[in-house]
Amino acid sequence: MHRFFVSADNINDDTIILPSNISRQLTYVLRSLPGDRIVILDNLGWEYTVVLKTIDRDQVVGLVENRSLALGEPETQITLYQGVLKANRFELILQKCTELGVSRFVPLLSKRSIPLQRDDHWFDRRYTRWSRIIMEAAEQSRRGKIPKLEKPAKFEDACKNVEGLALIPWELHETTGIKMALTPLAESHNHNHSISIF
Numbered sequence: 001m002h003r004f005f006v007s008a009d010n011i012n013d014d015t016i017i018l019p020s021n022i023s024r025q026l027t028y029v030l031r032s033l034p035g036d037r038i039v040i041l042d043n044l045g046w047e048y049t050v051v052l053k054t055i056d057r058d059q060v061v062g063l064v065e066n067r068s069l070a071l072g073e074p075e076t077q078i079t080l081y082q083g084v085l086k087a088n089r090f091e092l093i094l095q096k097c098t099e100l101g102v103s104r105f106v107p108l109l110s111k112r113s114i115p116l117q118r119d120d121h122w123f124d125r126r127y128t129r130w131s132r133i134i135m136e137a138a139e140q141s142r143r144g145k146i147p148k149l150e151k152p153a154k155f156e157d158a159c160k161n162v163e164g165l166a167l168i169p170w171e172l173h174e175t176t177g178i179k180m181a182l183t184p185l186a187e188s189h190n191h192n193h194s195i196s197i198f
Contacts, residue, residue: 005043080104164194164196
């Protein structure tokens with residue numbers, strides 16, 4: 001079944017009114033018919049199996065058949081601090097890491113970041129596209145929540161503000177492997193961990 005994130009405001013008891021962008025996709029791209037089923041995600045961790053009732057190019061209305069917790073969310077909350085790369089490579093990282101279970105992205109700015117900061121609005125121009133890539137990857141990979149995309153941070157500031165276990169993998173480090181670094185978390189009885197990866 002096709003999966004779509006919508007605002008919780010679109011869900012009223014057993015009725016879901018889909019926004020116009022999803023309605024157009026169901027009408028023109030997927031050629032959906034009344035009686036078809038889709039899955040709606042509220043970005044709060046719930047998923048709804050919905051039977052389409054009325055279909056119009058501007059508005060599709062569905063009836064909730066079933067509501068359950070989304071099972072695609074990992075227990076460990078992973079924040080990825082990723083150095084900004086050329087657009088298509090950074091977008092691939094956003095997509096694949098969403099599919100793998102990252103729950104938060106922080107673009108990192110450093111001396112060798114791309115693009116070099118020529119103006120203060122470069123992130124604003126990319127935010128909408130990057131957010132859409134993350135949302136679509138979350139839908140495809142059966143996630144129940146859309147990972148957050150934070151504003152860019154300078155490497156030094158990110159290091160000062162990080163919480164929980166932070167890892168900076170380095171291929172030449174010989175004494176502590178990832179397994180050893182994660183052992184304290186694996187041995188604790190608390191399953192809700194936060195890990196930051198640089």
